[in-house]
Amino acid sequence: MQPSTDWREQIADGETERFDKLAATIADIQKARAQRHPMGRALHYKAHGGLLATFRVLPDLPEWTRVGIFETPAEFPTYVRFSNGSGGFQRDTEPDVRGIAVKLVGVPGKKIIHPDAVTQDFLAILSPSGPFETPEEFVGLVHALSGNKFMALPRLIGTFGFRLGSVLGQLKKGLANQAASMVGPTFNSSLPIKWGDYAVKYSFEPLGFPTSEPVTERNGYRADLHKRLADGPVRFAFRVQGFVSEDKTPIEHYPTEWLEEDAPWVTVGELEIHQQASTEEETDGLAAYIESLVFDTWHAPEAFRPVGALQRARNHAYRDSSITRKAAPEPDGTERWHQTSSPDDSAAEA
Ligand code: HEM
Numbered sequence: 001m002q003p004s005t006d007w008r009e010q011i012a013d014g015e016t017e018r019f020d021k022l023a024a025t026i027a028d029i030q031k032a033r034a035q036r037h038p039m040g041r042a043l044h045y046k047a048h049g050g051l052l053a054t055f056r057v058l059p060d061l062p063e064w065t066r067v068g069i070f071e072t073p074a075e076f077p078t079y080v081r082f083s084n085g086s087g088g089f090q091r092d093t094e095p096d097v098r099g100i101a102v103k104l105v106g107v108p109g110k111k112i113i114h115p116d117a118v119t120q121d122f123l124a125i126l127s128p129s130g131p132f133e134t135p136e137e138f139v140g141l142v143h144a145l146s147g148n149k150f151m152a153l154p155r156l157i158g159t160f161g162f163r164l165g166s167v168l169g170q171l172k173k174g175l176a177n178q179a180a181s182m183v184g185p186t187f188n189s190s191l192p193i194k195w196g197d198y199a200v201k202y203s204f205e206p207l208g209f210p211t212s213e214p215v216t217e218r219n220g221y222r223a224d225l226h227k228r229l230a231d232g233p234v235r236f237a238f239r240v241q242g243f244v245s246e247d248k249t250p251i252e253h254y255p256t257e258w259l260e261e262d263a264p265w266v267t268v269g270e271l272e273i274h275q276q277a278s279t280e281e282e283t284d285g286l287a288a289y290i291e292s293l294v295f296d297t298w299h300a301p302e303a304f305r306p307v308g309a310l311q312r313a314r315n316h317a318y319r320d321s322s323i324t325r326k327a328a329p330e331p332d333g334t335e336r337w338h339q340t341s342s343p344d345d346s347a348a349e350a
Pocket of ligand 1: 010022026040041042043044051058081083098099100101123124125131135138139188189190191207293294295310314319321322329
């Protein structure tokens with residue numbers, strides 16, 4: 001099925017000021033937390049490991065998917081970071097968003113944010129859609145859940161009004177999938193990006209590790225990754241589904257999931273996470289280096305520009321968060337990692 005190129009973004013007046021303000025709200029929460037814990041990301045603070053991988057572009061792709069690096073089969077050295085979504089260091093047994101961040105190195109061409117960088121990032125979480133109608137709602141939730149617990153309810157009512165019950169219901173449902181492994185469930189971009197003249201959502205679908213067990217240990221995901229990667233590499237299929245119509249696959253309406261029956265998935269790549277180094281020194285050095293990097297959906301060539309209001313809001317929030325934590329510059333393939341400090345597991349636990 002051929003997707004449509006007839007998609008549109010709706011860019012409102014005054015977005016820059018609005019999104020700057022939202023980014024500042026998130027950065028304030030990040031700075032406040034850094035008074036008690038090591039400085040780290042404003043969201044997705046806790047990593048389950050920083051890993052080396054290879055991203056492969058597959059041969060014989062459908063014509064419409066042959067854009068940028070997907071024009072011809074190729075392989076890219078890749079960094080991967082799995083995380084919990086919270087801005088704090090909480091146990092893996094707590095319900096939370098789970099994330100995968102993937103950075104390809106060696107990607108040619110001009111990029112949107114750092115024109116000369118040779119990187120392209122893909123970020124995904126478990127939910128294929130979410131309850132937020134606007135970036136203000138997303139940040140309103142983040143704000144309500146940070147700081148004074150007694151302020152949470154009034155802030156939530158202030159943000160969502162009469163929709164609060166249904167929003168909390170959807171969030172609960174979205175967080176219900178707490179599988180014991182980061183290489184068991186499918187991760188979704190959840191928001192669209194451009195794909196040449198088309199617009200797509202993408203996902204990482206694990207190949208070969210179905211899990212139905214729930215996570216039971218406070219750092220269970222890290223332990224599980226360690227165990228699985230000691231046995232050999234793990235692989236994900238990288239898939240895209242194209243926009244077909246504003247009705248079925250809206251660009252700006254995050255709560256509407258793009259269904260497979262309307263927008264079928266096409267596998268265009270493969271992510272292979274390598275069996276990792278066996279010495280602790282190397283593993284820790286790599287993990288600390290990956291902690292210092294910025295994974296950002298806006299690290300991409302124009303042909304893959306993120307689209308929709310939530311994506312545009314992210315363009316401000318990731319910048320502020322990474323500047324606040326003094327993140328490392330983009331890798332160029334010559335980087336070597338050394339053992340440095342990173343948010344420490346036991347010391348940082350809230
Ligand atoms: C709904 C789709 C979204 C997905 C799939 C997503 C995914 C992720 C992932 C996987 C990370 C961790 C990156 C890493 O490991 O370095 C992350 C970090 C972050 N996200 Fe999102 N996110 C989404 C929406 C948003 C929105 C709407 C905002 C705010 C407007 C936001 C703000 C942030 C911030 C501030 C960070 C930390 C950035 C850093 O310091 O490097 N995210 N996100």
